[in-house]
Amino acid sequence: MDAVTASNDSPVDSLSFEAARDELVRVVAELEQGSPTLEHSLALWERGEALAARCEEWLLGAKCRLDAARDAASGGDDA
Template sequence: MSEPDVETMSFEDAMRALEEVVGKLESGSVPLEESIALYERGAALKARCETKLKEAEEKVAKITLSEDGRPTGTAPLDAE
């Protein structure tokens, strides 16, 4: 059974898969060649999670308020 394509995974799926990879690597019972493949997949999964988080960050908006405290709309979140 082949692994799901990392580039199409949701954040949650990528995190679960990354946790599985880390668990296998930490167990120390994986042969060297498989460890290398797992490490490479883990790096791809980490990058996918970072991409999905960045996308979510960019969608976050702050509510702008008028002088009397009423919401007037949204503005992009200031990246700090």
């Protein structure tokens, strides 16, 4: 419980992809083990949802950067 509480001090939108992914793995593991209270489970779930959204943001951003690099390398043609 303490590890997740400590992690909750960091705003999700400030986390790197790796930090968000690693914390998400910890949150899922704790949810799978079961929490002592429903309130704690809900807090974990909400944190997990926010972390998953942050990871998706990073991945979509990386995809856009790759697409832009491919377009630049091919001369910007839509072929």
